[in-house]
Amino acid sequence: xxxxxxxxxxxxxxxxxxxxxxxxxxxxxxxxxxxxxxxxxxxxxxxxxxxxxxxxxxxxxxxxxxxxxxxxxxxx
Amino acid sequence: xxxxxxxxxxxxxxxxxxxxxxxxxxxxxxxxxxxxxxxxxxxxxxxxxxxxxxxxxxxxxxxxxxxxxxxxxxxxxxxxxxxxxxxxxxxxxxxxxxxxxxxxxxxxxxxxxxxxxxxxxxxxxxxxxxxxxxxxxxxxxxxxxxxxxxxxxxxxxxxxxxxxxxxxxxxxxxxxxxxxxxxxxxxxxxxxxxxxxxxxxxxxxxxxxxxxxxxxxxxxxxxxxxxxxxxxxxxxxxxxxxxxxxxxxxxxxxxxxxxxxxxxxxxxxxxxxxxxxxxxxxxxxxxxxxxxxxxxxxxxxxxxxxxxxxxxxxxxxxxxxxxxxxxxxxxxxxxxxxxxxxxxxxxxxxxxxxxxxxxxxxxxxxxxxxxxxxxxxxxxxxxxxxxxxxxxxxxxxxxxxxxxxxxxxxxxxxxxxxxxxxxxxxxxxxxxxxxxxxxxxxxxxxxxxxxxxxxxxxxxxxxxxxxxxxxxxxxxxxxxxxxxxxxxxxxxxxxxxxxxxxxxxxxxxxxxxxxxxxxxxxxxxxxxxxxxxxxxxxxxxxxxxxxxxxxxxxxxxxxxxxxxxxxxxxxxxxxxxxxxxxxxxxxxxxxxxxxxxxxxxxx
Ligand code: B12
Numbered sequence: 001x002x003x004x005x006x007x008x009x010x011x012x013x014x015x016x017x018x019x020x021x022x023x024x025x026x027x028x029x030x031x032x033x034x035x036x037x038x039x040x041x042x043x044x045x046x047x048x049x050x051x052x053x054x055x056x057x058x059x060x061x062x063x064x065x066x067x068x069x070x071x072x073x074x075x076x
Numbered sequence: 077x078x079x080x081x082x083x084x085x086x087x088x089x090x091x092x093x094x095x096x097x098x099x100x101x102x103x104x105x106x107x108x109x110x111x112x113x114x115x116x117x118x119x120x121x122x123x124x125x126x127x128x129x130x131x132x133x134x135x136x137x138x139x140x141x142x143x144x145x146x147x148x149x150x151x152x153x154x155x156x157x158x159x160x161x162x163x164x165x166x167x168x169x170x171x172x173x174x175x176x177x178x179x180x181x182x183x184x185x186x187x188x189x190x191x192x193x194x195x196x197x198x199x200x201x202x203x204x205x206x207x208x209x210x211x212x213x214x215x216x217x218x219x220x221x222x223x224x225x226x227x228x229x230x231x232x233x234x235x236x237x238x239x240x241x242x243x244x245x246x247x248x249x250x251x252x253x254x255x256x257x258x259x260x261x262x263x264x265x266x267x268x269x270x271x272x273x274x275x276x277x278x279x280x281x282x283x284x285x286x287x288x289x290x291x292x293x294x295x296x297x298x299x300x301x302x303x304x305x306x307x308x309x310x311x312x313x314x315x316x317x318x319x320x321x322x323x324x325x326x327x328x329x330x331x332x333x334x335x336x337x338x339x340x341x342x343x344x345x346x347x348x349x350x351x352x353x354x355x356x357x358x359x360x361x362x363x364x365x366x367x368x369x370x371x372x373x374x375x376x377x378x379x380x381x382x383x384x385x386x387x388x389x390x391x392x393x394x395x396x397x398x399x400x401x402x403x404x405x406x407x408x409x410x411x412x413x414x415x416x417x418x419x420x421x422x423x424x425x426x427x428x429x430x431x432x433x434x435x436x437x438x439x440x441x442x443x444x445x446x447x448x449x450x451x452x453x454x455x456x457x458x459x460x461x462x463x464x465x466x467x468x469x470x471x472x473x474x475x476x477x478x479x480x481x482x483x484x485x486x487x488x489x490x491x492x493x494x495x496x497x498x499x500x501x502x503x504x505x506x507x508x509x510x511x512x513x514x515x516x517x518x519x520x521x522x523x524x525x526x527x528x529x530x531x532x533x534x535x536x537x538x539x540x541x542x543x544x545x546x547x548x549x550x551x552x553x554x555x556x557x558x559x560x561x562x563x564x565x566x567x568x569x570x571x572x573x574x575x576x577x578x579x580x581x582x583x584x585x586x587x588x589x590x591x592x593x594x595x596x597x598x599x600x601x602x603x604x605x606x607x608x609x610x611x612x613x614x615x616x617x618x619x620x621x622x623x624x625x626x627x628x629x630x631x632x633x634x635x636x637x638x639x640x641x642x643x644x645x646x647x648x649x650x651x652x653x654x655x656x657x658x659x660x661x662x663x664x665x666x667x668x669x670x671x672x673x674x675x676x677x678x679x
Binding site: 009010011013015041043044045046048055057059061063064065066068069071072073 | 307310350
């Protein structure tokens with residue numbers, strides 16, 4: 001996981017277009033992409049699949065409310 | 077004043093608008109300028125500079141392609157011509173990054189969004205100090221200038237009678253919440269430890285077991301966590317540092333209204349503060365505290381700094397005080413009290429801590445939020461008295477509409493609570509829903525557009541009474557989906573309609589409002605704040621025109637409200653009317669709440 005993530009207030013949303021052949025494939029790819037970044041708490045916020053692929057908004061929570069926030073302790 | 081002329085030249089095949097903006101402000105400031113047309117070669121620009129004995133050259137470049145080579149070449153030629161050391165050389169434009177300009181040996185680089193004042197400061201060798209005067213926000217008072225006079229005298233007479241009967245009914249009745257609030261009032265002024273302990277034990281006598289266990293055995297409720305001192309200290313540092321760097325934007329363009337509220341309640345007071353600071357920075361004028369639904373069904377409050385992983389942030393004196401302390405002075409702070417078993421005490425705490433507003437609605441609290449109607453009425457009267465005592469206005473939110481109750485019934489309820497509040501000396505704000513209401517989803521009344529019915533609601537209320545209106549909560553509810561663009565867009569459109577109707581305030585959602593898989597996040601709040609700002613810019617003092625259908629809807633609404641008030645009068649008792657579905661029936665989707673049932677006692 002990138003050290004920069006400690007500066008993420010709560011979550012990252014990645015919005016992109018994935019070339020894929022079904023909505024479920026799009027979901028699976030999107031979640032995997034976030035997990036590959038080292039963020040386990042990943043979820044699809046929005047997905048719309050049409051023939052060419054899927055428009056996705058996939059979210060990875062870095063700091064959920066109540067957790068220990070990296071940005072509170074960070075000096076930056 | 078500078079003597080020699082300033083040369084402005086687009087080093088670009090076409091783009092020169094930005095440069096012309098700069099020229100205008102230089103001219104206005106009294107400088108002599110020479111502007112070249114686009115598509116000149118570097119050599120031609122330098123020749124012009126030499127031929128006119130200028131001492132400043134301002135280049136503009138928009139196209140990103142080959143920008144580094146082009147600019148480097150320009151500097152080389154200027155050096156070769158022997159003028160580099162004799163002139164001030166700056167570059168601006170969409171393709172310019174200050175770092176690049178510095179690297180290439182320009183005296184300054186001005187990127188996208190440059191203000192003419194920045195250039196003027198550079199020319200006059202001054203440090204650029206951003207003018208923050210436009211960012212100094214004043215706190216708005218939503219109720220100012222309203223008379224609360226009725227324009228519909230028939231309704232005023234009915235409301236008078238209904239409120240008389242409510243006051244008669246409530247005479248001598250009390251509840252555990254009313255008692256706790258009275259005890260809390262003493263605790264808030266009392267300093268003595270022994271007395272406080274005695275007061276606490278009285279307080280616990282009117283509280284639920286969970287609250288008793290918390291105080292007696294330090295048993296922390298499930299999923300809750302007390303925040304440590306080190307965490308509190310680092311929050312202080314974080315907020316202080318943030319405040320120093322902060323300047324708040326203004327969302328409104330030409331009008332002062334509507335002021336824009338965000339709603340917070342992430343579960344964690346720290347995350348709340350982080351979200352509030354972010355929202356303030358991006359222009360929010362107010363923030364509404366959301367408490368968790370379990371707390372609304374619990375008799376009594378916990379204490380200390382508490383966080384939990386659920387929706388809504390726990391109300392404790394300390395949590396609220398912490399939030400309040402970190403707000404911008406201009407931020408309107410509202411603490412909701414409208415629906416649960418702690419209504420009077422919530423209003424008391426809010427008032428004590430200096431909140432600007434609270435939220436009370438007997439009808440929503442008892443038909444949509446699970447509190448027993450009898451209990452809700454007794455508690456609300458006590459709560460309204462506290463609101464009046466603190467001079468703290470409250471809004472009357474008609475969220476029962478979200479359960480399916482038709483607007484005319486919800487409005488009748490709102491007007492009753494409003495009239496009761498005025499009788500008790502409090503100021504109010506009417507809060508109609510401004511969304512795609514379930515009533516209309518079912519009967520198809522909004523199949524053509526989202527404008528007519530929302531506009532009709534505002535117009536109908538204005539036909540009845542001269543009172544402030546704050547549509548919510550939030551606007552565009554049930555039109556948002558999980559997509560960022562769609563939800564920011566629909567929020568902005570509803571904000572435009574609200575602005576066009578000249579209402580006093582709106583509450584907006586984030587662009588992840590419709591996502592139920594996890595907490596709302598800060599960047600999504602910025603999406604809708606930015607979208608709202610853009611909508612205000614787009615419409616300015618222009619407006620949105622409803623169709624003729626809106627007028628028909630207005631008269632249907634007004635006569636509907638009248639009929640419901642008559643039905644309440646015929647029933648003879650407002651509380652019984654709540655139980656019997658006159659202000660929203662089971663068929664509509666309203667269910668008299670059970671929480672707190674049987675707890676009313678006679679003093
Ligand atoms: C208007 C415009 C045009 C107009 C230009 C008219 C004119 N007289 O300027 C026309 C229609 C002619 C045009 C044409 C082209 N355009 Co054009 N155009 C734009 C557009 C819409 C706006 C640019 C603009 O003027 N913004 C408003 C000004 C006020 O902003 P600004 O320039 O950034 O200026 C500010 C700051 O940068 C700074 N500043 C600017 N200069 C200076 C100088 C100094 C000294 C200082 C201090 C500050 C400063 O201060 C200003 C105020 O804050 C943009 C896209 C967009 N939406 O932004 C595309 C854009 C710039 N164009 C683009 C392109 C590609 C072209 C074409 C090449 C397309 C083509 N292949 O045909 C053609 C040019 C063809 C040709 N003949 O060579 C691209 C550039 C992409 C890139 N990677 O470089 C853009 C970004 C659109 C896009 N996304 O594709 N364009």
